Amino acid sequence: MRFIHISLLLGTALFSAQSMAHDYTAGDLHIEHPWSRALPPVAPTGAAYLTIENRGQHSDRLLAADTPIAGHAELHEHVHEDGLMKMQQINDIEIAPxxxxxxxxxxxxxxxxxxxQPLVAGHSYPLTLTFEQAGEVAIEVVVSADDANHAHAGDGHHPAPEHHDHHH
Ligand SMILES: [Cu+2]
Structure with a gap:
Protein backbone atom coordinates (compact mmCIF):
# COMPACT_ATOMS: atom_id res chain seq x y z
CA MET A 1 0.00 0.00 0.00
CA ARG A 2 2.73 2.41 1.02
CA PHE A 3 4.83 1.41 -1.99
CA ILE A 4 1.99 2.16 -4.39
CA HIS A 5 1.47 5.53 -2.81
CA ILE A 6 5.15 6.46 -3.23
CA SER A 7 5.28 5.47 -6.87
CA LEU A 8 2.15 7.49 -7.57
CA LEU A 9 3.80 10.54 -6.07
CA LEU A 10 6.93 9.94 -8.10
CA GLY A 11 4.90 9.61 -11.27
CA THR A 12 3.21 12.91 -10.59
CA ALA A 13 6.51 14.68 -9.96
CA LEU A 14 8.03 13.37 -13.17
CA PHE A 15 4.97 14.30 -15.15
CA SER A 16 4.87 17.88 -13.95
CA ALA A 17 8.60 18.36 -14.52
CA GLN A 18 8.11 17.10 -18.05
CA SER A 19 5.07 19.23 -18.75
CA MET A 20 6.88 22.40 -17.61
CA ALA A 21 9.65 21.86 -20.15
CA HIS A 22 7.51 23.11 -22.97
CA ASP A 23 7.88 25.50 -25.84
CA TYR A 24 6.05 28.72 -26.61
CA THR A 25 4.96 30.24 -29.88
CA ALA A 26 4.30 33.97 -30.22
CA GLY A 27 3.67 35.05 -33.78
CA ASP A 28 6.79 34.11 -35.75
CA LEU A 29 8.81 33.43 -32.65
CA HIS A 30 9.32 30.03 -31.12
CA ILE A 31 10.66 30.00 -27.56
CA GLU A 32 12.22 26.79 -26.31
CA HIS A 33 12.80 25.51 -22.82
CA PRO A 34 13.29 28.51 -20.55
CA TRP A 35 15.31 27.46 -17.49
CA SER A 36 17.30 28.81 -14.58
CA ARG A 37 20.11 27.22 -12.64
CA ALA A 38 19.16 26.40 -9.05
CA LEU A 39 21.05 28.56 -6.53
CA PRO A 40 21.55 28.67 -2.77
CA PRO A 41 18.79 30.64 -1.00
CA VAL A 42 21.20 33.49 -0.15
CA ALA A 43 22.05 34.22 -3.80
CA PRO A 44 21.02 37.82 -4.59
CA THR A 45 21.13 37.33 -8.37
CA GLY A 46 20.26 34.61 -10.85
CA ALA A 47 19.89 34.13 -14.58
CA ALA A 48 17.39 32.73 -17.05
CA TYR A 49 18.29 30.88 -20.25
CA LEU A 50 16.24 29.94 -23.30
CA THR A 51 16.32 29.65 -27.06
CA ILE A 52 14.38 31.94 -29.39
CA GLU A 53 13.87 30.98 -33.01
CA ASN A 54 12.47 33.36 -35.62
CA ARG A 55 10.43 31.33 -38.12
CA GLY A 56 9.07 34.38 -39.92
CA GLN A 57 10.23 36.74 -42.65
CA HIS A 58 10.86 39.78 -40.48
CA SER A 59 13.39 40.62 -37.86
CA ASP A 60 12.33 41.04 -34.25
CA ARG A 61 14.11 42.25 -31.14
CA LEU A 62 13.97 41.18 -27.54
CA LEU A 63 13.76 44.48 -25.65
CA ALA A 64 13.17 43.56 -22.03
CA ALA A 65 12.34 40.87 -19.51
CA ASP A 66 10.42 41.12 -16.28
CA THR A 67 9.54 38.72 -13.47
CA PRO A 68 7.82 39.15 -10.10
CA ILE A 69 10.55 37.06 -8.42
CA ALA A 70 13.26 39.68 -9.07
CA GLY A 71 13.59 43.37 -8.27
CA HIS A 72 14.56 43.88 -11.87
CA ALA A 73 15.81 41.93 -14.87
CA GLU A 74 18.33 42.90 -17.55
CA LEU A 75 19.48 41.46 -20.85
CA HIS A 76 23.14 40.51 -20.53
CA GLU A 77 25.96 39.25 -22.71
CA HIS A 78 29.36 37.83 -21.81
CA VAL A 79 32.45 39.42 -23.26
CA HIS A 80 36.10 38.43 -23.08
CA GLU A 81 38.18 41.27 -21.71
CA ASP A 82 41.83 41.00 -20.65
CA GLY A 83 41.49 37.22 -20.56
CA LEU A 84 38.48 37.39 -18.27
CA MET A 85 34.83 36.67 -18.90
CA LYS A 86 32.77 39.65 -17.96
CA MET A 87 29.08 40.24 -18.38
CA GLN A 88 27.48 43.49 -19.36
CA GLN A 89 24.01 44.78 -20.05
CA ILE A 90 22.77 45.11 -23.63
CA ASN A 91 19.79 47.16 -24.72
CA ASP A 92 18.22 44.56 -26.99
CA ILE A 93 18.93 41.38 -28.90
CA GLU A 94 18.02 40.98 -32.57
CA ILE A 95 16.41 37.74 -33.68
CA ALA A 96 16.81 37.75 -37.46
CA PRO A 97 14.53 35.71 -39.76
CA GLN A 117 12.55 34.16 -3.69
CA PRO A 118 15.22 31.44 -4.01
CA LEU A 119 15.72 29.54 -7.26
CA VAL A 120 14.82 26.04 -6.05
CA ALA A 121 15.30 23.05 -8.36
CA GLY A 122 11.99 21.72 -9.65
CA HIS A 123 10.17 25.00 -9.13
CA SER A 124 9.20 27.39 -11.87
CA TYR A 125 8.43 31.08 -12.08
CA PRO A 126 6.74 33.44 -14.55
CA LEU A 127 8.79 35.62 -16.89
CA THR A 128 7.45 38.19 -19.34
CA LEU A 129 9.50 38.87 -22.45
CA THR A 130 8.89 42.08 -24.42
CA PHE A 131 9.58 41.95 -28.15
CA GLU A 132 9.52 44.85 -30.60
CA GLN A 133 7.17 42.99 -32.98
CA ALA A 134 5.69 40.05 -31.05
CA GLY A 135 4.90 42.23 -28.02
CA GLU A 136 4.71 40.80 -24.53
CA VAL A 137 5.07 37.04 -24.18
CA ALA A 138 4.45 35.34 -20.85
CA ILE A 139 6.47 32.20 -20.25
CA GLU A 140 7.28 29.91 -17.34
CA VAL A 141 10.92 29.31 -16.41
CA VAL A 142 11.86 25.94 -14.91
CA VAL A 143 14.56 25.89 -12.22
CA SER A 144 17.01 23.05 -12.64
CA ALA A 145 20.02 21.84 -10.65
CA ASP A 146 21.54 20.22 -13.71
CA ASP A 147 22.79 22.28 -16.67
CA ALA A 148 23.58 19.41 -18.99
CA ASN A 149 20.08 17.95 -19.06
CA HIS A 150 18.50 21.23 -19.88
CA ALA A 151 20.82 23.14 -22.18
CA HIS A 152 19.28 21.54 -25.26
CA ALA A 153 16.37 19.53 -23.95
CA GLY A 154 13.35 19.18 -26.14
CA ASP A 155 14.94 20.16 -29.44
CA GLY A 156 15.79 16.75 -30.83
CA HIS A 157 14.97 17.79 -34.40
CA HIS A 158 17.30 20.80 -34.29
CA PRO A 159 20.93 19.77 -34.05
CA ALA A 160 22.32 22.44 -31.73
CA PRO A 161 25.88 23.73 -32.06
CA GLU A 162 28.45 22.37 -29.63
CA HIS A 163 29.41 24.62 -26.77
CA HIS A 164 33.03 24.33 -25.71
CA ASP A 165 33.23 27.41 -23.62
CA HIS A 166 31.68 26.79 -20.23
CA HIS A 167 34.24 28.68 -18.17
CA HIS A 168 33.04 31.45 -15.93
CU1 LIG B 1 24.52 38.76 -16.12
Whole structure:
Protein backbone atom coordinates (compact mmCIF):
# COMPACT_ATOMS: atom_id res chain seq x y z
CA MET A 1 0.00 0.00 0.00
CA ARG A 2 2.73 2.41 1.02
CA PHE A 3 4.83 1.41 -1.99
CA ILE A 4 1.99 2.16 -4.39
CA HIS A 5 1.47 5.53 -2.81
CA ILE A 6 5.15 6.46 -3.23
CA SER A 7 5.28 5.47 -6.87
CA LEU A 8 2.15 7.49 -7.57
CA LEU A 9 3.80 10.54 -6.07
CA LEU A 10 6.93 9.94 -8.10
CA GLY A 11 4.90 9.61 -11.27
CA THR A 12 3.21 12.91 -10.59
CA ALA A 13 6.51 14.68 -9.96
CA LEU A 14 8.03 13.37 -13.17
CA PHE A 15 4.97 14.30 -15.15
CA SER A 16 4.87 17.88 -13.95
CA ALA A 17 8.60 18.36 -14.52
CA GLN A 18 8.11 17.10 -18.05
CA SER A 19 5.07 19.23 -18.75
CA MET A 20 6.88 22.40 -17.61
CA ALA A 21 9.65 21.86 -20.15
CA HIS A 22 7.51 23.11 -22.97
CA ASP A 23 7.88 25.50 -25.84
CA TYR A 24 6.05 28.72 -26.61
CA THR A 25 4.96 30.24 -29.88
CA ALA A 26 4.30 33.97 -30.22
CA GLY A 27 3.67 35.05 -33.78
CA ASP A 28 6.79 34.11 -35.75
CA LEU A 29 8.81 33.43 -32.65
CA HIS A 30 9.32 30.03 -31.12
CA ILE A 31 10.66 30.00 -27.56
CA GLU A 32 12.22 26.79 -26.31
CA HIS A 33 12.80 25.51 -22.82
CA PRO A 34 13.29 28.51 -20.55
CA TRP A 35 15.31 27.46 -17.49
CA SER A 36 17.30 28.81 -14.58
CA ARG A 37 20.11 27.22 -12.64
CA ALA A 38 19.16 26.40 -9.05
CA LEU A 39 21.05 28.56 -6.53
CA PRO A 40 21.55 28.67 -2.77
CA PRO A 41 18.79 30.64 -1.00
CA VAL A 42 21.20 33.49 -0.15
CA ALA A 43 22.05 34.22 -3.80
CA PRO A 44 21.02 37.82 -4.59
CA THR A 45 21.13 37.33 -8.37
CA GLY A 46 20.26 34.61 -10.85
CA ALA A 47 19.89 34.13 -14.58
CA ALA A 48 17.39 32.73 -17.05
CA TYR A 49 18.29 30.88 -20.25
CA LEU A 50 16.24 29.94 -23.30
CA THR A 51 16.32 29.65 -27.06
CA ILE A 52 14.38 31.94 -29.39
CA GLU A 53 13.87 30.98 -33.01
CA ASN A 54 12.47 33.36 -35.62
CA ARG A 55 10.43 31.33 -38.12
CA GLY A 56 9.07 34.38 -39.92
CA GLN A 57 10.23 36.74 -42.65
CA HIS A 58 10.86 39.78 -40.48
CA SER A 59 13.39 40.62 -37.86
CA ASP A 60 12.33 41.04 -34.25
CA ARG A 61 14.11 42.25 -31.14
CA LEU A 62 13.97 41.18 -27.54
CA LEU A 63 13.76 44.48 -25.65
CA ALA A 64 13.17 43.56 -22.03
CA ALA A 65 12.34 40.87 -19.51
CA ASP A 66 10.42 41.12 -16.28
CA THR A 67 9.54 38.72 -13.47
CA PRO A 68 7.82 39.15 -10.10
CA ILE A 69 10.55 37.06 -8.42
CA ALA A 70 13.26 39.68 -9.07
CA GLY A 71 13.59 43.37 -8.27
CA HIS A 72 14.56 43.88 -11.87
CA ALA A 73 15.81 41.93 -14.87
CA GLU A 74 18.33 42.90 -17.55
CA LEU A 75 19.48 41.46 -20.85
CA HIS A 76 23.14 40.51 -20.53
CA GLU A 77 25.96 39.25 -22.71
CA HIS A 78 29.36 37.83 -21.81
CA VAL A 79 32.45 39.42 -23.26
CA HIS A 80 36.10 38.43 -23.08
CA GLU A 81 38.18 41.27 -21.71
CA ASP A 82 41.83 41.00 -20.65
CA GLY A 83 41.49 37.22 -20.56
CA LEU A 84 38.48 37.39 -18.27
CA MET A 85 34.83 36.67 -18.90
CA LYS A 86 32.77 39.65 -17.96
CA MET A 87 29.08 40.24 -18.38
CA GLN A 88 27.48 43.49 -19.36
CA GLN A 89 24.01 44.78 -20.05
CA ILE A 90 22.77 45.11 -23.63
CA ASN A 91 19.79 47.16 -24.72
CA ASP A 92 18.22 44.56 -26.99
CA ILE A 93 18.93 41.38 -28.90
CA GLU A 94 18.02 40.98 -32.57
CA ILE A 95 16.41 37.74 -33.68
CA ALA A 96 16.81 37.75 -37.46
CA PRO A 97 14.53 35.71 -39.76
CA UNK A 98 15.55 32.06 -39.70
CA UNK A 99 17.89 32.61 -36.80
CA UNK A 100 18.08 30.75 -33.50
CA UNK A 101 19.38 32.83 -30.61
CA UNK A 102 20.49 30.76 -27.65
CA UNK A 103 20.74 32.15 -24.15
CA UNK A 104 23.17 29.92 -22.27
CA UNK A 105 25.47 30.01 -19.23
CA UNK A 106 28.54 31.89 -20.47
CA UNK A 107 26.56 33.56 -23.27
CA UNK A 108 23.53 35.76 -23.53
CA UNK A 109 21.31 35.51 -20.48
CA UNK A 110 18.51 37.27 -18.68
CA UNK A 111 19.99 38.55 -15.45
CA UNK A 112 17.76 38.63 -12.39
CA UNK A 113 18.69 41.14 -9.70
CA UNK A 114 17.42 41.37 -6.14
CA UNK A 115 15.80 37.92 -6.07
CA UNK A 116 12.63 37.93 -4.02
CA GLN A 117 12.55 34.16 -3.69
CA PRO A 118 15.22 31.44 -4.01
CA LEU A 119 15.72 29.54 -7.26
CA VAL A 120 14.82 26.04 -6.05
CA ALA A 121 15.30 23.05 -8.36
CA GLY A 122 11.99 21.72 -9.65
CA HIS A 123 10.17 25.00 -9.13
CA SER A 124 9.20 27.39 -11.87
CA TYR A 125 8.43 31.08 -12.08
CA PRO A 126 6.74 33.44 -14.55
CA LEU A 127 8.79 35.62 -16.89
CA THR A 128 7.45 38.19 -19.34
CA LEU A 129 9.50 38.87 -22.45
CA THR A 130 8.89 42.08 -24.42
CA PHE A 131 9.58 41.95 -28.15
CA GLU A 132 9.52 44.85 -30.60
CA GLN A 133 7.17 42.99 -32.98
CA ALA A 134 5.69 40.05 -31.05
CA GLY A 135 4.90 42.23 -28.02
CA GLU A 136 4.71 40.80 -24.53
CA VAL A 137 5.07 37.04 -24.18
CA ALA A 138 4.45 35.34 -20.85
CA ILE A 139 6.47 32.20 -20.25
CA GLU A 140 7.28 29.91 -17.34
CA VAL A 141 10.92 29.31 -16.41
CA VAL A 142 11.86 25.94 -14.91
CA VAL A 143 14.56 25.89 -12.22
CA SER A 144 17.01 23.05 -12.64
CA ALA A 145 20.02 21.84 -10.65
CA ASP A 146 21.54 20.22 -13.71
CA ASP A 147 22.79 22.28 -16.67
CA ALA A 148 23.58 19.41 -18.99
CA ASN A 149 20.08 17.95 -19.06
CA HIS A 150 18.50 21.23 -19.88
CA ALA A 151 20.82 23.14 -22.18
CA HIS A 152 19.28 21.54 -25.26
CA ALA A 153 16.37 19.53 -23.95
CA GLY A 154 13.35 19.18 -26.14
CA ASP A 155 14.94 20.16 -29.44
CA GLY A 156 15.79 16.75 -30.83
CA HIS A 157 14.97 17.79 -34.40
CA HIS A 158 17.30 20.80 -34.29
CA PRO A 159 20.93 19.77 -34.05
CA ALA A 160 22.32 22.44 -31.73
CA PRO A 161 25.88 23.73 -32.06
CA GLU A 162 28.45 22.37 -29.63
CA HIS A 163 29.41 24.62 -26.77
CA HIS A 164 33.03 24.33 -25.71
CA ASP A 165 33.23 27.41 -23.62
CA HIS A 166 31.68 26.79 -20.23
CA HIS A 167 34.24 28.68 -18.17
CA HIS A 168 33.04 31.45 -15.93
CU1 LIG B 1 24.52 38.76 -16.12
Missing amino acids: GERVEFTPGGHHIMLFDLQ
